[in-house]
Amino acid sequence: MSLTLHFHPLSSYCWKALVALYENDTPFTPHMVNLGDETERAALLKLWPIGKFPVLQDDARGAIVPESSIVIEYLDRHFPDHTRFIPDGDLGLQTRLRDRFYDLYVHTPTQKIVGDRLVPADKKDAHGVAMARAQLTTSYGMIDRQMVTNAWAMGAAFTLADCAAAPALYYANKVHPFGDAHRNVSAYLGRLLARPSFARVVKEAEPYAHMFPQE
Ligand SMILES: N[C@@H](CCC(=O)N[C@@H](CS)C(=O)NCC(=O)O)C(=O)O
The missing domain is CATH 1.20.1050.10 (Glutathione S-transferase Yfyf (Class Pi); Chain A, domain 2)
Structure with missing residues (x-):
């Protein structure tokens, strides 16, 4: 499984990415980030210095994908399935x-x-x-x-x-x-x-x- 989603279950923008992942049952590893924990915040900042989630990590392609809309476009492009998110x-x-x-x-x-x-x-x-x-x-x-x-x-x-x-x-x-x-x-x-x-x-x-x- 090459995908990891750095997220928090209460975060509304993480919900947006999760909906897309669940729509197509795309396999991924959920990694919950507690932004109140300095070590966890520092690890997220290392991936995306803006420090906001969701951030999708794709180890197979060596890609770090921040921003929920871009995460979904990335899924649509590299993990297409029955629900297509962006029509031509x-x-x-x-x-x-x-x-x-x-x-x-x-x-x-x-x-x-x-x-x-x-x-x-x-x-x-x-x-x-x-x-x-x-x-x-x-x-x-x-x-x-x-x-x-x-x-x-x-x-x-x-x-x-x-x-x-x-x-x-x-x-x-x-x-x-x-x-x-x-x-x-x-x-x-x-x-x-x-x-x-x-x-x-x-x-x-x-x-x-x-x-x-x-x-
Ligand atoms: N434009 C970003 C917005 C992401 C965003 O605002 N995430 C919030 C959670 S819903 C966040 O990370 N907040 C933590 C902070 O700002 O410290 C996206 O679409 O992913």
Whole structure:
């Protein structure tokens, strides 16, 4: 088995990579990283000086692959199976755009709200959090319109964009609930949660769920 995923089971971007790995039952060794442990953090920094996970290591090709979208594109290229994550041609561009959308306009504002819960009272950023909430409301409106007829982010096929959407929407709904105005977004998250790959990711994270910062 040449692949190792450096990850943490509660990390939303690691969820994104795990969904892709589980979709195709791609064999890999999970390596849990505790960033609170100096030795483990130093080992991750050695692989990827940015110090964020997931990081995929492929010993067969001597490759270190950071960034969840790139991890998934790497899997699609070198370990293709029944779920293809990035279609060819212009559909591929649209898929990447939707992946960027979920990362930048759902995941990032969600991280801002969660991150603000972790800082001391005198370091809170009320304005930044309000902007993040406004961004999420705008994004929910866009997704709600896309999901009137779509089963998945790109239509009938499950792709990279759904790998991005699953953790982003799961955590976004926790910190900024979809509400009655975004029923199509709720229904989409329901479909994602019923998808075996994502259901497995959520189940495996349950023992760590208490670490998620509540309001
Ligand atoms: N753009 C990166 C984002 C990765 C990311 O933000 N990972 C978070 C966990 S969800 C992390 O490593 N946080 C630890 C830190 O920033 O110290 C990706 O797509 O992989």
